[in-house]
Amino acid sequence: MNTDVVVVGGGPAGLMLACELSLAGIRPLVLERLPEPSVEPKANGLLGQVVHMVDRRGLFERLSGSSGPPQPNSAYFMFAAMNLDLTLLDDSPIYALPVPQRRIVEVLVERAIELGLEIRWGHQVVGVRQDDEVTVDVVGPDECYRLRTRYLVGADGAHSVTRKLSGIGFPGVTYDRTTVRSAHVTVPATSIDQDTGALHVPGYGPVRPFQPHRTEHGGFSYAPLPGHPPLVSTTEWDQPETRAPMSLAEMRASIHRVLGADLPLDAPDGTGPHVLRRLSGGNTRVAERFGNGRVFLIGDAAHVYASGGGPGLNLGLQDAVNLGWKLAAEIEGHPPPGLLASYQTEREHAARRMVMNAQAQSALIAPGHDVGGLRDLFTELLGDRNTVQRLADLIAGADVHYDMGVPGAHPLVGRFAPEMAVHTSIGTIRLAELTRSARPLLLDLTDDASAATALSGARGAGDHIKIVTAKGESTDVTAVLLRPDSYVVWASSSPKPTAAELDALRVAASRWFGA
Template structure:
């Protein structure tokens, strides 16, 4: 019997496969496409997903940099966020095309022995108490697979979700049309770097939004590319399709220019950055904002867009989906190997659903702040005043990055428990290592910062199932020991300089509960 079958070889499904591979589990990944989609889609990864990739040694492979650095500027509904004055910001961004990320994850999963079957589609499954029979249509024939668990990572129109009978409640608003032109810019005299950029004149500032009572006009860098975009929308959501785009031909540069002129109320001459490169123009009509009624039905799980869809404002989808994949991946590996009871898998939905709910909330709020009308204009003026306070900027940036997500901790737990661990550096006799570097093996990590290494001494019998680091923090941490889960969240922490026996007993109890150690 196969341990895990994954439907969908996009970033989220491949992230699950990589997590399983780290733990020695060899899943089969099915995808109906003949190979990775080469089309330019997502242009950047924002938020805590950058830290996830850093934890697996993938961040440097994508960027060439050693560690994520928070972005100095961002926006919320087109309202500027000055993050340079917010030293605690966790809003990271990786300018990368989705195709490049899929290639990297597919290569990593392949190195672990994952069987990725392009051109093989999930067509059905039969679930029993002891496993699942998965029905597959391959290029040459149909066949069945028997597996312990099935993971649906097959997007917003998920076949897995449909076959599992999982409802997808929420809302669809068809009053919005988004038009995007990549590598398209307005005249040079329109481009004024704010703030001045050391890379020289003419460099576009990131995502400059101009809202009017007729819509939103955007130009700037979106990931690794320059883009022009317009939002045209009514002042109230509609639940029936009324987008006026059905049956229209593919979008043209003239259509994008006409939309920009309607939004701004003036002539907007546009030009491609290069006359030799083909235009990349897109039209998106309508927005779905939904969360699956269940993330788990028996032995079937949903991750990424199969579990939730939302407005694409700011490109938050991969931030949410990749964290879904890592959260589920290490837990499936622990249960599949027999180290932990299957009850652990119930924590997946308990932990990840609130994160989806917050993302849906903030994208709906941003869309509301884009709508036309004097009332919305007044609300934006109020938000502008509120965002002059660095504390409010930090709160919004944590909302955008997902840094404000925290999992339930027991009564009396250390303040770190259930939250992302700070990426501090540990100095020891063998050198300096960041927590992210200690996490590369995909194991739980115990960092002991006490003078005599008392906590590490209490868990010397854990063999190779736990990464242990003993040393001194390079900077202040706020704890003397932390136990970090493979997904970056703290499972246990202490501030005791000299731990009592009950402290080490509690540590061992958490190791058993979460990791079967």
């Protein structure tokens, strides 16, 4: 059997990539070794830039279970268990979508089925070879078979078979000092402050939800996720090894060591699945390459972080959106030079930023009086608006900037397009509603629609680029050209762009879309 793209892995990143390819007119095949979607509790939500991205594919309301666009967290957040006062910022980049990973998978499976995609559950890749195409050997529930595909994408996790079979190294750092324990529990209703939602620990004091606490003996967090029992977690260093099954008694003892106080807790209500786990050590690794010939890696197959599943999930979904349209352009035969290679450059940059974030936070929550001195200094720095902005942007991924090859361009070029509302003949529309087809988009808010006129006259532009003329609510941006992943390749703030600006628009369209 021949197909254009085989995606290995039916988790969030693999399913998101399959949906992106489908929107671009490509029909990939998804292979997942598990017999059905996993219900194992993993990441607990999406954070930052990726929340905007799922909104721009029409998935936010499905995932959130509520109507309306995403709203920023404008009060507080945490960096290494230190408070980030987001009220210091004019616009917070911290957007949080609390939703368990298994629900994200459910929604993406539903979307994939709507798009007519095939997902083969219980099919495991056991061989990969490349020539002018990729040969993939697969073991299914009833048979072994072979596929020929133009491209293979590994979205099969930290222990990626695709990565290993393709000979791509996975260098990084293994941390063996930490032990993280997590459990879904019930706590006495009298322990919860009805006004703040804080958990009162007798002998220690209040612990606000979703705000990790650090002591000289470790870390503690309390997360009452909507629709689920509260999740409590501890982090300790240099714990003795054990092979005993994790238990609530072990969770209670760990909390006592960390906080110096006992927290009354019991098993959670309901049938679950519930978290009750112990993780010893961890890895922070980034693949040597995100692609090798016709094989590409996304998500945990390309990068993992000792801080847990959340950062990897956020980055993995954005890997998928970055790679999808580029791979589709290659398959359709109209890619501009270097387009597919830019996946490696851009997403490795984002992964390295997250490595810095994860390692810095790990260092700042470690035990020790010297770390305490460093935290005291950071606490002072966190009273500075610019410091808070920089850390908030780092956490959210809003600091990611791609080189679009246009020196001295508009400040938005290379950055994720901000949300905006525009007025069209059919009413007011958000930018997120204009991007759901995953096509390049020119949004022209100029007085004379000169950007749209300039681009519609360019050879082939209409075949690839969606052109919308409208009136905007802001004068900061009057025209903007977006890639399908919502990153800006050209922008203007002129009511009537100059001839030089319009020439730059045509060059940017040709550089990224071959138009």
